[in-house]
Amino acid sequence: MGNGGQAEQRVIVALDVPDEQSAIALIDQLPQVGFWKVGLELFTSTGPKILEVLKSKEKRIFLDLKFDDIPNTVAGACRSAARYGVDLLTIHATCGRDALKAAIEAAHEGAVKAGVQPPKLIAITLLTSISARQLAFDLKIPLELPEYALEMALLAQECGLDGVVCSPQEVAQLRETCGDRFLLVCPGVRPTWADNADQKRSLTPAQAMKAGADYLVIGRPITTATEPELAWKRISEELTTVA
Numbered sequence: 001m002g003n004g005g006q007a008e009q010r011v012i013v014a015l016d017v018p019d020e021q022s023a024i025a026l027i028d029q030l031p032q033v034g035f036w037k038v039g040l041e042l043f044t045s046t047g048p049k050i051l052e053v054l055k056s057k058e059k060r061i062f063l064d065l066k067f068d069d070i071p072n073t074v075a076g077a078c079r080s081a082a083r084y085g086v087d088l089l090t091i092h093a094t095c096g097r098d099a100l101k102a103a104i105e106a107a108h109e110g111a112v113k114a115g116v117q118p119p120k121l122i123a124i125t126l127l128t129s130i131s132a133r134q135l136a137f138d139l140k141i142p143l144e145l146p147e148y149a150l151e152m153a154l155l156a157q158e159c160g161l162d163g164v165v166c167s168p169q170e171v172a173q174l175r176e177t178c179g180d181r182f183l184l185v186c187p188g189v190r191p192t193w194a195d196n197a198d199q200k201r202s203l204t205p206a207q208a209m210k211a212g213a214d215y216l217v218i219g220r221p222i223t224t225a226t227e228p229e230l231a232w233k234r235i236s237e238e239l240t241t242v243a
């Protein structure tokens with residue numbers, strides 16, 4: 001096990017693999033990783049069983065199912081998800097005010113009923129795979145991208161959510177406006193040596209951390225590396241340069 005450095009405290013590794021066997025192989029290959037993200041691919045494949053596996057190994061869990069539906073439906077989904085005792089849970093800010101409020105209440109109810117801690121509920125502001133051009137021309141949003149991300153974060157904050165998922169490029173602005181107690185979780189993080197792939201609004205791990213992120217979510221630069229342990233080590237070393 002590691003020594004509880006920046007990476008171990010603040011990096012969440014995205015467990016985007018197709019099945020339980022591949023997930024267990026990665027978890028065991030990277031014993032220093034204490035916080036794993038289970039997303040749509042793995043959860044759709046394994047269901048809640050993978051959460052039991054992670055818990056049995058005393059890992060923290062970010063269940064990133066990005067709920068996006070009408071208030072009654074997202075409330076039901078959050079109630080169910082909260083029973084698993086996960087640490088973080090996602091919903092899209094674009095669900096709207098009523099759904100965000102219903103989600104918080106339902107997550108709390110689900111956790112209390114199951115006798116576990118409620119998850120921190122965080123809202124997606126704007127997917128990190130969307131560029132400013134796509135926001136304007138495909139999604140027809142007539143706001144500048146940083147302004148749109150800020151509006152989504154403020155909506156989530158007003159509704160009482162614990163924080164947001166945002167791109168590292170917007171994190172400094174959100175930290176300044178939303179304050180220190182609002183969780184800012186950043187995917188779209190890319191070391192200089194990694195491929196951006198479909199991520200459009202990236203910064204390096206050190207830049208994202210310096211800008212004010214609470215957590216960095218990093219998947220493929222580690223999980224598809226020829227040597228995932230080496231990729232993790234390089235990221236850990238990069239983060240030691242951040243005060």
Ligand SMILES: O=c1ccn([C@@H]2O[C@H](COP(=O)(O)O)[C@@H](O)[C@H]2O)c(=O)[nH]1
Pocket residue numbers: 014016037039124126127128129165187188189199217218219220221
């Ligand atoms: O805006 C978002 C929200 C969630 N994600 C998720 O984070 C990881 C990133 O993985 P990489 O391999 O490092 O690109 C992935 O699971 C996404 O579903 C995001 O990228 N952007």
